[in-house]
Amino acid sequence: MSQKADEFSKERARLNEIVMQYADLGIKRFFSLDGQVYREGVLDTKTKELMGLVASAVLRCDDCIQYHVIESRKAGATDQEFEETMAIGLIVGGSIVIPHLRRAFEMWHELRAADE
Amino acid sequence: MSQKADEFSKERARLNEIVMQYADLGIKRFFSLDGQVYREGVLDTKTKELMGLVASAVLRCDDCIQYHVIESRKAGATDQEFEETMAIGLIVGGSIVIPHLRRAFEMWHELRAADE
Amino acid sequence: MSQKADEFSKERARLNEIVMQYADLGIKRFFSLDGQVYREGVLDTKTKELMGLVASAVLRCDDCIQYHVIESRKAGATDQEFEETMAIGLIVGGSIVIPHLRRAFEMWHELRAADE
Amino acid sequence: MSQKADEFSKERARLNEIVMQYADLGIKRFFSLDGQVYREGVLDTKTKELMGLVASAVLRCDDCIQYHVIESRKAGATDQEFEETMAIGLIVGGSIVIPHLRRAFEMWHELRAADE
Amino acid sequence: MSQKADEFSKERARLNEIVMQYADLGIKRFFSLDGQVYREGVLDTKTKELMGLVASAVLRCDDCIQYHVIESRKAGATDQEFEETMAIGLIVGGSIVIPHLRRAFEMWHELRAADE
Amino acid sequence: MSQKADEFSKERARLNEIVMQYADLGIKRFFSLDGQVYREGVLDTKTKELMGLVASAVLRCDDCIQYHVIESRKAGATDQEFEETMAIGLIVGGSIVIPHLRRAFEMWHELRAADE
Numbered sequence: 001m002s003q004k005a006d007e008f009s010k011e012r013a014r015l016n017e018i019v020m021q022y023a024d025l026g027i028k029r030f031f032s033l034d035g036q037v038y039r040e041g042v043l044d045t046k047t048k049e050l051m052g053l054v055a056s057a058v059l060r061c062d063d064c065i066q067y068h069v070i071e072s073r074k075a076g077a078t079d080q081e082f083e084e085t086m087a088i089g090l091i092v093g094g095s096i097v098i099p100h101l102r103r104a105f106e107m108w109h110e111l112r113a114a115d116e
Numbered sequence: 117m118s119q120k121a122d123e124f125s126k127e128r129a130r131l132n133e134i135v136m137q138y139a140d141l142g143i144k145r146f147f148s149l150d151g152q153v154y155r156e157g158v159l160d161t162k163t164k165e166l167m168g169l170v171a172s173a174v175l176r177c178d179d180c181i182q183y184h185v186i187e188s189r190k191a192g193a194t195d196q197e198f199e200e201t202m203a204i205g206l207i208v209g210g211s212i213v214i215p216h217l218r219r220a221f222e223m224w225h226e227l228r229a230a231d232e
Numbered sequence: 233m234s235q236k237a238d239e240f241s242k243e244r245a246r247l248n249e250i251v252m253q254y255a256d257l258g259i260k261r262f263f264s265l266d267g268q269v270y271r272e273g274v275l276d277t278k279t280k281e282l283m284g285l286v287a288s289a290v291l292r293c294d295d296c297i298q299y300h301v302i303e304s305r306k307a308g309a310t311d312q313e314f315e316e317t318m319a320i321g322l323i324v325g326g327s328i329v330i331p332h333l334r335r336a337f338e339m340w341h342e343l344r345a346a347d348e
Numbered sequence: 349m350s351q352k353a354d355e356f357s358k359e360r361a362r363l364n365e366i367v368m369q370y371a372d373l374g375i376k377r378f379f380s381l382d383g384q385v386y387r388e389g390v391l392d393t394k395t396k397e398l399m400g401l402v403a404s405a406v407l408r409c410d411d412c413i414q415y416h417v418i419e420s421r422k423a424g425a426t427d428q429e430f431e432e433t434m435a436i437g438l439i440v441g442g443s444i445v446i447p448h449l450r451r452a453f454e455m456w457h458e459l460r461a462a463d464e
Numbered sequence: 465m466s467q468k469a470d471e472f473s474k475e476r477a478r479l480n481e482i483v484m485q486y487a488d489l490g491i492k493r494f495f496s497l498d499g500q501v502y503r504e505g506v507l508d509t510k511t512k513e514l515m516g517l518v519a520s521a522v523l524r525c526d527d528c529i530q531y532h533v534i535e536s537r538k539a540g541a542t543d544q545e546f547e548e549t550m551a552i553g554l555i556v557g558g559s560i561v562i563p564h565l566r567r568a569f570e571m572w573h574e575l576r577a578a579d580e
Numbered sequence: 581m582s583q584k585a586d587e588f589s590k591e592r593a594r595l596n597e598i599v600m601q602y603a604d605l606g607i608k609r610f611f612s613l614d615g616q617v618y619r620e621g622v623l624d625t626k627t628k629e630l631m632g633l634v635a636s637a638v639l640r641c642d643d644c645i646q647y648h649v650i651e652s653r654k655a656g657a658t659d660q661e662f663e664e665t666m667a668i669g670l671i672v673g674g675s676i677v678i679p680h681l682r683r684a685f686e687m688w689h690e691l692r693a694a695d696e
Contacts, residue, residue: 326674
């Protein structure tokens with residue numbers, strides 16, 4: 001994994017630990033549900049991760065986007081699949097998506113470089 | 117097609133005609149781009165329509181949702197593919213998506229009845 | 233209950249039934265979680281419903297607002313508690329909340345009239 | 349004014365009256381501020397109304413859009429000024445703005461017809 | 465107060481000073497209104513701050529969340545009241561709230577540590 | 581230009597270059613359209629940039645805001661025109677706009693200082 005992706009995952013884990021010190025059933029169940037929904041069903045994990053990516057892109061949530069960029073790549077998404085997904089997010093969400101799209105491509109670019 | 121879907125498509129066409137009486141290059145190019153982005157690429161049309169659906173669901177745009185429900189079905193999406201897509205939209209977007217999810221399933225249900 | 237609230241609840245139930253014909257575990261668990269989170273805890277139900285109301289107001293979800301107006305009133309919220317909650321929603325969410333605030337006060341007004 | 353615009357304004361006034369039966373200082377001051385901000389300053393009223401329109405378009409608030417379409421026209425906006433404003437709203441906000449843009453052009457079209 | 469909260473408040477004050485060099489009546493009145501709406505009424509300050517928190521959470525505004533976390537704690541909110549409020553924000557707003565919820569719990573955790 | 585604005589523009593250019601390594605026709609056409617829509621028409625560039633600013637403010641996109649602050653100033657917007665535009669953004673979008681408004685005024689303040 002790239003350094004950026006690695007730092008992102010560590011910070012995420014550190015903060016999740018704090019949340020879990022306080023979280024009651026509601027939050028815990030939601031976190032669990034959030035994991036389950038991307039598991040392979042009739043739609044495969046790659047497609048589901050790309051759907052999570054497009055949803056995160058139009059809602060302009062950088063952390064969510066970074067997470068789904070990493071997971072989409074892990075699930076085997078290609079450059080072109082990533083690009084077509086981001087294009088849908090851009091057209092649906094408009095120019096306000098652009099700053100997030102830039103950071104998404106940067107993460108993708110780094111993950112790719114780290115894989116070579 | 118179901119009556120609801122038919123009325124939806126007619127109203128959409130009627131209003132598009134008004135828009136086009138006033139639209140200059142910018143709006144026209146955007147409309148054209150909006151059509152192109154869902155065309156088959158490395159991702160097939162069905163997957164792209166389901167992505168348009170999940171993006172519309174989390175942004176809570178009823179007209180956009182209805183449109184992509186109709187197009188997803190035309191592109192061959194099954195009950196389960198539709199359900200898994202809506203589940204992602206619900207978890208990402210939260211309970212405020214529920215009223216839109218209800219109307220999405222109602223449209224799906226009617227399209228299905230009309231096909232039988 | 234007022235006629236408006238009654239029709240709202242019936243339509244909601246009718247559509248929920250359609251959703252449940254298709255819903256798999258993910259959607260079902262979310263619906264269940266959505267019910268649990270407003271149950272009495274260290275915060276009482278009235279406070280939680282007013283929180284659901286302010287969240288729905290700033291997200292400008294009419295169906296969600298109507299639902300929490302009805303539930304807040306059932307939970308014993310007074311005119312002034314309702315007003316102060318809506319004022320927070322208005323200041324946080326801005327003038328785009330106003331059309332929803334209008335419909336929220338209309339529902340409240342009808343519920344009040346029906347109770348007299 | 350067109351019939352559609354007339355009905356819109358009457359319904360708005362009817363609901364505002366209900367709000368004012370309950371509203372305390374906070375809501376009243378906000379409503380007053382909301383009126384003041386579009387008054388002529390270094391920017392004229394037409395420009396401010398078109399800004400209110402573009403803000404309402406990207407936030408996808410139909411009532412707010414209809415209101416600013418009516419006020420922009422009253423303030424002397426031309427077809428082309430209206431079109432260029434909506435084009436900015438469309439590019440910034442993306443394809444989810446389209447259903448609202450359609451209804452905005454329909455209102456504009458009716459106001460124009462009523463003026464002839 | 466914790467160091468993080470202290471830095472947050474200082475930066476906020478520094479920037480407010482810049483805004484006030486340019487702000488005319490409209491912005492000044494809004495800032496004043498924004499302060500008034502959380503003052504004790506029939507709802508106490510703690511409840512109002514928690515409402516401001518839930519509204520900020522679903523709108524995913526980190527600065528607003530941090531501010532209301534600090535103010536909720538000052539107003540006497542307990543761990544459990546904070547948790548139940550965040551749970552409502554999470555269910556209403558969905559998984560895109562999670563990155564903000566993480567940072568909210570981190571701030572809470574630091575404020576708590578600083579108080580011990 | 582101020583140092584902050586200069587760094588902002590360089591980072592934007594660096595990331596755009598990465599995007600363009602992957603971008604296909606859809607994204608490229610959107611980027612081109614996004615440039616065209618602010619060009620002088622019946623509305624002048626200054627007015628269009630201020631409209632882009634108000635749209636970015638209510639959508640709370642910091643990068644978009646910074647960009648339009650820079651471009652509005654380049655196009656000749658005065659302190660008062662900037663202030664009146666931000667006031668509309670604040671009233672329409674509510675208190676959640678405030679953190680972004682603070683950073684917008686900071687950028688404006690630095691651009692102004694750099695021009696003196």
